[in-house]
Amino acid sequence: MMSQVLSTQTEIAQEHRAWIRLLRAHAALTRELSGRLEAAHCLSLRDYDVLVQLHSAPDRRMRRIDLARTVILSPSGITRLLEGLERSGWVAKHHCASDARVTYAVLTEAGVAKFEEAHVTHLADVEELFGSRFSGDEHDRLAELLGRLPLLDAGACNA
Amino acid sequence: MMSQVLSTQTEIAQEHRAWIRLLRAHAALTRELSGRLEAAHCLSLRDYDVLVQLHSAPDRRMRRIDLARTVILSPSGITRLLEGLERSGWVAKHHCASDARVTYAVLTEAGVAKFEEAHVTHLADVEELFGSRFSGDEHDRLAELLGRLPLLDAGACNA
DNA sequence: TTGGTATAGTTGACTTCGCAAGCAATGATA
DNA sequence: TATCATTGCTTGCGAAGTCAACTATACCAA
Numbered sequence: 253m254m255s256q257v258l259s260t261q262t263e264i265a266q267e268h269r270a271w272i273r274l275l276r277a278h279a280a281l282t283r284e285l286s287g288r289l290e291a292a293h294c295l296s297l298r299d300y301d302v303l304v305q306l307h308s309a310p311d312r313r314m315r316r317i318d319l320a321r322t323v324i325l326s327p328s329g330i331t332r333l334l335e336g337l338e339r340s341g342w343v344a345k346h347h348c349a350s351d352a353r354v355t356y357a358v359l360t361e362a363g364v365a366k367f368e369e370a371h372v373t374h375l376a377d378v379e380e381l382f383g384s385r386f387s388g389d390e391h392d393r394l395a396e397l398l399g400r401l402p403l404l405d406a407g408a409c410n411a
Numbered sequence: 412m413m414s415q416v417l418s419t420q421t422e423i424a425q426e427h428r429a430w431i432r433l434l435r436a437h438a439a440l441t442r443e444l445s446g447r448l449e450a451a452h453c454l455s456l457r458d459y460d461v462l463v464q465l466h467s468a469p470d471r472r473m474r475r476i477d478l479a480r481t482v483i484l485s486p487s488g489i490t491r492l493l494e495g496l497e498r499s500g501w502v503a504k505h506h507c508a509s510d511a512r513v514t515y516a517v518l519t520e521a522g523v524a525k526f527e528e529a530h531v532t533h534l535a536d537v538e539e540l541f542g543s544r545f546s547g548d549e550h551d552r553l554a555e556l557l558g559r560l561p562l563l564d565a566g567a568c569n570a
Numbered sequence: 571t572t573g574g575t576a577t578a579g580t581t582g583a584c585t586t587c588g589c590a591a592g593c594a595a596t597g598a599t600a
Numbered sequence: 601t602a603t604c605a606t607t608g609c610t611t612g613c614g615a616a617g618t619c620a621a622c623t624a625t626a627c628c629a630a
Contacts, residue, residue, distance in 0.1 A: 268463075268534075268537065269550075269554045270541070270545075270550050270551075270553045270554035270557060271440075271537055271541050271542070273554055273557035273558055273560075274433065274436070274437060274557055275437070275441075275456075275460070276482075276483055276562055277433070277557050277560040277562070278433060278434070278437040279482075279483035279484075280483050280560070280561065280562045281430075281560060281561075282434075283483070283618095296586090297434075298586090301431075301434070304427075315608080316608075316609070317607080317608055317609075323435075323438075324434075324435055324438035324439050324442070325438075325587080325588095326587070326588055326589080327608075327609060327610080328587075328588070328589080328609085328610070328611080329586080329587050329588070330609090331609065331610055331611085332586075332587075332610095333586090333587090351595080351596075351607095351608085352594080352595055352596085352608095353594070353595050353596070353607065353608045353609075354595095354607090354608060354609085355608080355609070375427075378427065378430055381560075381561060382429070382430050382560065383430070385559040385560060385561075386429075386556065386559070390556060391428075391429050392429075393552070393556070394429045394553070394556045394557075395428045395429035395432055397544075397545065397549060397552070397553045397556075398429060398432035398433055398436050398553075399432055400544040400545070401432075401436040401439070401440060401540070401541065401544060402439065402440075402540060402544075403435055403436070403439045442588090455615090455616080457616085457617095474578080475578075475579070476577080476578060476579080484617080485617070485618055485619080486578075486579065486580085487579085487580070487581080487617075487618070487619080488616080488617050488618070489579090490579070490580060490581085491580095491616075491617070492616085492617090510577095510578085510625075510626070511578095511624080511625055511626085512577065512578045512579075512624070512625045512626065513577090513578060513579085513625095514578080514579070
């Protein structure tokens with residue numbers, strides 16, 4: 253009976269292992285990376301993520317709703333995050349001519365500069381804490397495995 | 412010049428790919444899993460995580476500080492999270508005889524029952540959204556890769 | 571003993587983010 | 601044309617979590 257319980261628990265731990273590690277790694281890495289980004293550039297990790305997306309988007313702009321889905325944030329979340337970036341002048345609003353409901357978030361010139369400045373140090377940080385742990389093949393393998401996970405309603409995700 | 416820029420950007424995207432996917436997968440999965448857990452058992456994902464740790468700990472108790480480090484939460488974060496679990500009666504405080512500074516968080520009988528009840532459905536959810544994406548070998552491989560990532564100050568992590 | 575430092579834990583102020591609700595514009599259908 | 605559902609976006613509110621500051625205890629060393 254006792255060994256029954258133990259073996260069940262062991263199985264449980266095994267099933268969860270990768271998921272638990274993903275949770276822990278995410279918590280530890282985002283805290284450290286966000287801290288460094290904040291200290292060096294006054295940006296949160298999510299701010300940076302938004303700048304990355306806009307920087308690589310056609311015309312450096314995206315509909316706010318698509319941006320929200322891409323970085324996995326609620327619509328209200330994107331409104332508030334962009335509020336900060338707009339106040340700092342990195343991002344501007346741009347109205348859509350063909351559909352009065354939609355607003356674009358556009359990276360400004362200052363935003364491009366800000367991104368490129370933050371990019372350098374952040375890339376080094378990601379390399380130090382994440383990339384350097386893996387060989388090229390392992391990195392690809394990890395990306396492939398993680399890529400199988402469902403992003404749910406994220407129709408516009410292009411990462 | 413233009414192709415220079417483009418090739419640099421492509422490299423950048425490649426370097427980031429696994430990390431970005433980890434970010435996205437985490438955001439999407441935690442939102443969904445936390446929502447289900449909340450709906451079915453009135454527990455957040457972190458609440459559940461704490462119950463798991465306590466359930467598998469010797470005597471079903473841990474020092475609050477070790478618990479915080481294990482689930483990657485700040486000391487104040489653990490205080491507030493446990494506040495809720497204590498109010499619900501699933502966790503109790505227990506003072507340490509040999510060191511008056513430390514307080515243990517102990518899983519109560521009700522807490523054990525609560526955990527075991529939530530465990531069943533949560534395990535199925537994790538399996539559906541996470542585990543079912545991988546074969547046994549792939550799961551092990553993913554766990555191994557994620558296990559290389561630094562947990563920073565998490566001295567007490569046993570996952 | 572006394573003084574200094576480190577550790578465990580809590581609290582207050584603040585930020586971030588999600589949900590529910592609401593508004594305005596669009597599109598589809600009768 | 602009139603109606604109704606859908607979509608994009610914002611706002612009020614509340615939950616969760618961090619940091620800084622604080623208390624209390626423990627340990628160490630002169």
